[in-house]
Amino acid sequence: MPERFVLVLAGGRGERFWPWSSHERPKQLLPLARDGRSLLAATVERALRVVPRDHVLIMTAADLVDAVAHECPGTVVLGEPVARNTAPAIAAASAWFRDELAFAVMPADHAIDDVAAFTADLERAFRAAETEPVLVTFGIRPRGAETNFGYIRLGASLGGPLHRVAAFKEKPARSRAEAWVAAGDHLWNSGVFVWRRSVFMDALAAAKPELARVFRTFSFGGSREGFQQRLAEMLPGCEAISVDYAVLEHAANTVVIEASFDWDDLGSWSAWARRQARDARGNVLFGDAVAVDCDGCVVVGEGGTAAAVGLRDTVVVNANGAALACPLERSEQVRQVSEAVRARSHA
C-alpha cells in the first residue's frame, strides 16, 4: 500500500467576506468554523484523523506562508509566488511528493462539521484510490438549486455510495440547477478529491501535457528552499486553470462518492450565517455587535462596534477599519465592493 498524504489548498483570497477578510487575512484564516477556529485549522484537524501531521502539505500564497505555518504548526507549508488555480497547485504538490503515494485534496476554506462521517468517507475513498486507478471525487446531495457550485452527474453504481461519474457540469443557470436537483441524479462538486499521485499525473498528462511536463521534470534537489525557488521559476508560466476543467472533465476514470458528511463552501456572509447560533429574533451577533429592533441580521464587529438598527436580513460588518452593509441575499455582490475598494487604493 502506498503512504497517505493530505494536500490542503489554501491559496484563496476570499473577497466575499470583505471587509473582515483581507489580502493579509483571507477567508481560510478567519474564525469562520463553528467552534470559532479558522476554517484552515479545522481542515487540518480533519486531515489529522487520517494522516500524521507531517503528512499534511498546505499550498498557499507565498505571502501567507508564515501566517499559515503559525496556524498549523508541524505541517509542511509551501508558498505559490503567483496564483494559478488548483490544477498547477496539485501538480506542484505531486512534484513535491515525488514517491508513489495516495493523497487527498481538501480546500482550506470549506466547512464540514461531522468529522466522524468525513473520516469514514475519506477512508473509503483512499481504499478505492489505492486499489483501482481512479480519481475519486466527493459529491454533496444538493440542498437547493445552487448556481454557484459545479455539479457531478451520477453514472453507473459501483456499490454503496460509489458511482462512476457521468459528467462534470459547470455552474449552471437557475433552471438547469432546478431540473438537476428535481431529478436527483446530480450532486454538488465538493472540491474534495482522493487519488494516487501517478494516476493523477497520468490524467493530467493526457489532458494538459504541457502542464504535466513542467511538474514531471521539476527537479529541485529535495529541499523546501529548492522547491520554492524552482516553483518561482516555473509557476508564472503555467496556465491558470482549475483541476476540474484541466483534468476531471476529460478523464474517463473519475468516480464519485456521495458524501455522508455535511458540507458548505461558505461562499458568502449568508452561507456562514446559516451555520451560526442566532438570538431570539434570528440575528447572528459576532464580536462587538449591537442589533436594535432587527430580525434575521448578521452583525460582525471586529476591532470596533458594528450596530444595526431596524433592519431585516441584512449583514452589517465593521472590520479592518471598513464598514459594510448589504442584504444577506445580495451578499455575493460583496466581492464587487472589495474589488472596487482595492482598485481605488492602488490607483
Place this chain on the structure above:
Amino acid sequence: MPERFVLVLAGGRGERFWPWSSHERPKQLLPLARDGRSLLAATVERALRVVPRDHVLIMTAADLVDAVAHECPGTVVLGEPVARNTAPAIAAASAWFRDELAFAVMPADHAIDDVAAFTADLERAFRAAETEPVLVTFGIRPRGAETNFGYIRLGASLGGPLHRVAAFKEKPARSRAEAWVAAGDHLWNSGVFVWRRSVFMDALAAAKPELARVFRTFSFGGSREGFQQRLAEMLPGCEAISVDYAVLEHAANTVVIEASFDWDDLGSWSAWARRQARDARGNVLFGDAVAVDCDGCVVVGEGGTAAAVGLRDTVVVNANGAALACPLERSEQVRQVSEAVRARSHA
C-alpha cells in the same frame, strides 16, 4: 439704543449622529453645513452679519471650550461645568453681559442657508426688541406634521410677519400636528430668539424666581476666570430646564416673526441627507464612501471606507472606529444605540 450681542448655544451632544458624532466632537462640530463647514462655524458666520466678532458669546460644555474656541477664533467662549439646558445657560449669559443690551439666541447645531433672509429677519427682530419690552421668537412655516418640534400658535397680527404668540405647544402627537399644519395657524419653534437682557431677566424672575436670583446676584469680578469659577459653583444647583418651558410658555409679552429664511434642526441622518447633493440614484456619498446598486442611501466614511450594497433608503456610516446601518426613516432611533454603546463602554 442698547448694543447688540449674539449668544450661540453650543452645549449639545448630538447623539443622533452616532458614530460620527461623539462626546468629544458632537453634532455642532461636525461638517454638517451645506458648504462642509461645521454647523457652529456657519452659525457664527451668520451672527457676524449683525454683530462684531467680540460680541459673539458661545456657551458650550466646559470640556468643549478649546475645540469651540479653535473653531471660532475671536469670539468669547464660556464653558458650562454641567449641562442644565437652555434657561440657565441664557441666564448665565445675561449675567456675563451685565449691561443693558439686546441679544439674539441661536442654537449652534441648526442649518440655515439663506443668510440674507436671516440677516433681514434678525434686524427686524432686534428693532422690535429694542423698541418694545417683548420676547421675540422665530417661527418656521411647517413643511410637514413633524412631531419632534415644539410649535407656536399665532396670535393677533402686529403687522407684516410679526404676531403675538397665542401659545407655545410642546412636541405634539401626530394627529395634533396634522391638524395644526392643516389649519395653518401654527409655526415650528426655531429656538432662535431676540430680546433685551432686562426684559428676559424680568420674564425669568416672574416664572422662575429662584433661577433669576442666582444670576442676578452672580458676582464674578468681571474676568472670564472669575465667571467660570462662579458658574462651577452655582450651575450644578440650578434646575435643568429649557427656556421654552421656564420662560416663554409663561410670559405674556412674547411675539413671533414668521421666518423668511430656511431652517432645519438636522435632528437625524435623514434630515441632514435632505440638504445634501445626491448622485444619479439619489445616494448621498460623503468621505470614503462606496454605494453599489443602492438607491436613496446615505453613506458616510470618515477615517475608513463605508460600503453599501443593494440597499434602499438606508444610512451606512463608518466613523470613529464604529459602524452603523439603519433605514433612514428609523434614524431617530440611532440615539438608542449610541446610549447603549456608551453605557456598555462605561460598564
